[in-house]
Amino acid sequence: MTGNASVRTRFAPSPTGHLHVGGARSALFCWAFARHHGGRFLLRIEDTDQKRSSEEAGLGFFQDLAWLGIDWDEGPQFESCGGGETGPYFQSERLEIYAKHFDQLIESGAAYPAFETTEELTEARREARANKQAYRYNRASLSLSEETIQQYLQEGRPHVLRFKVPDDREIVIEDAVLGEVRVSPGELEDFVIRKADGFPTYHFAVVVDDSLMKVTHVIRGQEHLANTPKHMLLQEALGFTHPVYAHVSLIFNPDGSKMSKRDKDKLLRREVRERKIEGPPADSSIDNSTWETWTGDKTVQLPTEAACSLAICLGIDLPEIDVADFQQAGYLPEVLLNYLALLGWSPADGREQFDATYLAEHFDLERIVKSPAKFDRDKLLAFNLDAIQDMSEGDFVSAFRSFCDSFHPEVVSQFDEETFAHFARANKERSKTLFDPIRTGGFFLEDDESITWEAIKPVRKALCNGEPCGYDRLEAILPVLKDLEDWTVSSLETVIENWAEANAEGNLGKVAQPIRVAVSGGPISPPIYDTLVILGKSSSIRRIERCLAARETLCPTA
């Protein structure tokens, strides 16, 4: 680690929804930058929106970050992370701190109360838009007489606090990624810094907190670039120094739209609208009031479970957007971290696959790319495959085990410990995700009696084609298998290979494939000896017998 130990970065999510990949990448860059310089990385929860913040979401963020391996030195306490001298790290607990700074701005005349109602402002905006003009707050409340203001305040009229933007100067952002960004005088309006409910707005809280928490580098998404002049002006009015800003480009969907945590809701809303669905589907887990709130307000997100169940009812797949989605889909945390780091940054030596330690060693702001990046599932999948193939068998078994514990407990209860491990090992070399063994190995979990054979091409090819056909060979080898006492990979290998040598010109496929189809119901399985051992002797025999019984249906003898 080199450089400046006083470096302090922060990730400051609002606890609405879950950690999505864009946020995760911002957090990762902040983390990597702090680690690279031997500085500190802080986590702060921006819960100043009383309407939308929820406690569980905060916890989800912690778990997602921890899963990725992004640890924070200061912030909310979670496992071994958190603590620190500059807290509290929930903005909702810092109201007194903000109050002090509000007073400071009021006294210096840099902030003033404004009494317009939300309705009035909405109307003014609508009108400006209709006239194709840029809307800016007209400072009406600024020209109120001192008397009127006092009267309004005494009446207890609801009001916000606005920041009086100096409109005579150009603002220059020295962005570490974008370079100089200039904003002309008069571009900014007098924005709100304290809401009518007394809570600070994002702009105010972020400036006060970053300064008090001694944040030196603000690395965040480019959607914040337009806010930066506001923040800089506020810093000057409060007597704070400017941090270094680094605005990272956005992450897009393959179709070019911004990859957003709202994408799932967008998709669901569109489906619901197109199919003219009026209420929550009966077999979904959504109650009427949740449905009403969701359909009534486009900014409301459906809770994860509700969204999943609705998607299942509608028969559509939700895109993977949140870190948790990728976890559940069977991606490895170190792979997602690697891929995310590569979206907009690359090391000077051109390496593509690396771990968090390497990232911390090599990360810098200079090599961050300015242009936006599309999220490429295929490349992520390829990386995941590589990482899985690089794992030791033991590591894979335990990774697969904890994946199953979390998301597919039925797989764990299906096998005894040793067979579970065998199942995992046998699937490793063909797995791109931790879910793949389950996806392609469904037949292991099924009951012997519920295996069915469809007369699709590869099945017929294995069983019906040729002379002798697969069925003939199956029939011939069944007694051999029945006689085998020692049902192990090595014994099966010996027996089946010898049989193939004697009866199929040494062509193993001629006998392996019919057996595979018989025991699995389809043409895909792990290596045949492993498959038979995992299944066990009685299941294997039973399935072959049932398959033989279906011969007439599958290969009708015209």
Next chain:
RNA sequence: GACCCCAUCGUCUAGUCAGGUCCAGGACGUCAGGUUUUCAUCCUGAAAACAGGGGUUCGAAUCCCCUUGGGGUCGCCA
């Protein structure tokens, strides 16, 4: 609509700041072969880009301008 940001293979990118070593390199994907008891791997090879137009210069992917295209912001959300 106003302001701001961006622009190299289908995608992520190297190269751009310090112009020549770039008829543009890598990765994913695609295509064609090969290995393999299935699938998946694995191996070999191929196609594939400097958005367009003007400048500056002996020389431009690299610097400047315009056009076009994409994106962001314009909330008492963050």
